[in-house]
Amino acid sequence: MKKLDREFYNRDSVLVARELLGKVLVHEWEGQRIAAKIVEAEAYMGVEDKAAHSYGGKRTPRVEVMYGDPGFAYMFLIYGMYWCFNVVTREKGIPQAVLIRAAEPLEGIQLMAQKRFEKEYEQLSKSQHKGLINGPGKLCMALSLDRSVNGIDLCGDQVYFEEGTDENFNIIATKRVGIDYAEEAKDYLWRFCIEGSE
DNA sequence: TCGTCGATAGTCT
DNA sequence: GACTATCGACGAG
Numbered sequence: 001m002k003k004l005d006r007e008f009y010n011r012d013s014v015l016v017a018r019e020l021l022g023k024v025l026v027h028e029w030e031g032q033r034i035a036a037k038i039v040e041a042e043a044y045m046g047v048e049d050k051a052a053h054s055y056g057g058k059r060t061p062r063v064e065v066m067y068g069d070p071g072f073a074y075m076f077l078i079y080g081m082y083w084c085f086n087v088v089t090r091e092k093g094i095p096q097a098v099l100i101r102a103a104e105p106l107e108g109i110q111l112m113a114q115k116r117f118e119k120e121y122e123q124l125s126k127s128q129h130k131g132l133i134n135g136p137g138k139l140c141m142a143l144s145l146d147r148s149v150n151g152i153d154l155c156g157d158q159v160y161f162e163e164g165t166d167e168n169f170n171i172i173a174t175k176r177v178g179i180d181y182a183e184e185a186k187d188y189l190w191r192f193c194i195e196g197s198e
Numbered sequence: 199t200c201g202t203c204g205a206t207a208g209t210c211t
Numbered sequence: 212g213a214c215t216a217t218c219g220a221c222g223a224g
Contacts, residue, residue: 042216044216051216052216053216058210060209060210061209062208062209062210076208076209076215076216077207077208077209077215078208078215078216078217079205079206079207079214079215079217079218080205080206080207080208080215080217081205081206081207081217081218082217082218084216084217086216099216101216131218131219135217135218136216136217137217137218138217138218176216177216177217178215178216178217179216181214181215182216
């Protein structure tokens with residue numbers, strides 16, 4: 001399938017977050033393809049968004065990638081143990097990003113099961129199966145995304161997005177998660193999900 | 199199936 | 212020294 005190009009990412013995060021739903025995230029890892037269909041994403045609108053790491057124009061070594069060109073990966077560690085995968089949006093100098101929160105497995109499912117539970121896919125319990133990649137930290141574990149891919153070009157050959165095959169779904173917009181400190185910004189409907197996905 | 203709670207380390211003040 | 216864009220274990224029902 002066709003890779004998403006630079007221009008796709010060079011728009012506001014809310015647009016990119018919506019349109020990333022149904023697209024396929026691919027990680028070519030040690031010669032194997034690990035792929036998943038995005039079903040949940042959140043927009044972080046940068047300077048004016050109290051929930052964003054770049055709120056108020058904050059600029060530190062960690063968030064530097066967000067100030068660069070669109071279509072690059074911004075990884076950060078949360079709660080001391082989990083990685084979160086983000087896509088940088090908008091042109092250089094405007095620090096916006098989209099957090100990828102959940103997906104459905106497509107390829108490399110055995111690898112995902114190994115990385116998450118050190119088990120064969122067939123041996124997973126029902127709850128393990130459902131919880132394989134239904135959260136940002138879990139998704140990063142399963143797709144082998146960590147600090148080593150921070151700042152990587154998503155228009156390259158290692159980590160990238162492809163067009164999806166099934167564009168036939170409804171999108172639900174809800175409040176973002178885990179940002180109680182963000183005052184009025186915590187109520188913005190900037191979290192997007194595919195209706196009916198588990 | 200729901201809730202509450204502790205783990206854990208990088209980052210910034 | 213405080214805080215965090217989360218997860219899973221565990222207990223009550």
